[in-house]
Amino acid sequence: MALPFSTVRDLLRFGVSHFTQAGLSFGHGLSNAYDEAAYLILHTLHLPLDTLDPFLDARLLDHEIDAVMKVIERRAKERMPAAYITNEAWMHGHRFYVDERVIVPRSFIGKLLQDDLQPYVADPDHVSRVLELCTGSGCLAILAAQTFENADIDAVDISHDALEIARRNIGDYGLDERVKLYEGDLYAPLPTTKYEVIVTNPPYVNADAMAALPEEYRHEPELALAGGADGMDMVRRIVREAGKWLTEDGVLVVEIGNERANVEAVFGGLGLVWLSTSAGDDNVFLIQAADLPDARRGDRILHASVI
Known part of the structure; x- marks a missing residue:
């Protein structure tokens, strides 16, 4: 069976839609569904957090898609702040473990x-x-x-x-x-x-x-x-x-x-x-x-x- 997603762009679109539909609240460093979905995807894929565009159409491996989907689902289902999922928070350009x-x-x-x-x-x-x-x-x-x-x-x-x-x-x-x-x-x-x-x-x-x-x-x-x-x-x-x-x-x-x-x-x-x-x-x-x-x-x- 073909996977429903193959690129970062696919996952980003899904993440934004899923977060919006779930009615999530933001305010733990990021203020909207798009930024939070982008952050979680880049972090999970071990990509630079400030560099999204070059990777939007990159085709992902099955295990990478699975890892991102689990993170997106956890954020939406458990309403867990993204910082607790990634164990990091960014404030004024500084990273802190949390x-x-x-x-x-x-x-x-x-x-x-x-x-x-x-x-x-x-x-x-x-x-x-x-x-x-x-x-x-x-x-x-x-x-x-x-x-x-x-x-x-x-x-x-x-x-x-x-x-x-x-x-x-x-x-x-x-x-x-x-x-x-x-x-x-x-x-x-x-x-x-x-x-x-x-x-x-x-x-x-x-x-x-x-x-x-x-x-x-x-x-x-x-x-x-x-x-x-x-x-x-x-x-x-x-x-x-x-x-x-x-x-x-x-x-x-x-x-x-x-x-x-x-x-x-x-x-x-x-x-x-x-x-x-x-x-x-x-x-x-x-x-x-x-x-x-x-x-x-x-x-x-x-x-x-x-x-």
Whole structure:
């Protein structure tokens, strides 16, 4: 019996149709059925991920077609994010190992780091210590190490499983000597020190949004997504304590997804700076150390009902 497909073009057309018919959700690095089908096909066939056109009409061997069909079917039937199928995620041109023990890397902070957090960090070369909270796969810690070349990076996560993956990624980038991992609850496991920069992409999805998440997102650890009733449970704690850990001219950078209204309801009295990203100005905020609550300075302590 003749196989129904023979070329990459055939498989690409089928993949796009199958993903669209299945009503898949995207957002784990790729945003549409065409790009995701192309990525899965190229990865499965061990072809360059940025070179599709020369291979579109290449005739495939039976076992190659079978391998691609299995991947396409798994994505559609199990609604498994593509990153978990391939065990890799790409963010701002960098590859990271991932599996279901850790959230799929996706963060606007990565691009902000590549832009040196300008103009809020005066001289990236003079940054000596950076902290990432809720590091997950370690992706932002790695990008921070590349941005601040003279800095040591501390990265924290409460998940032992996530830290195993972060350790693997840090090793892949040869950063074991500069990026130190800590297991624990936010600032709790850290030694007493000060940081010029703290970055975090914490759990921030509010309860209503968690209940409505597409199935793809339910493959990710709930611990890395759920932020409580208003999404601010973890963010409150991060902001409340950050002043103790920043240098006088330090900055805190926090990614909060679609939760700007909830952020402003809680922290509207602080000097929030909303940073521009490819998705607009509502996803990442920055607070300078002087505008943060600090247990040592009564004039900056927020009212308990707010924090």
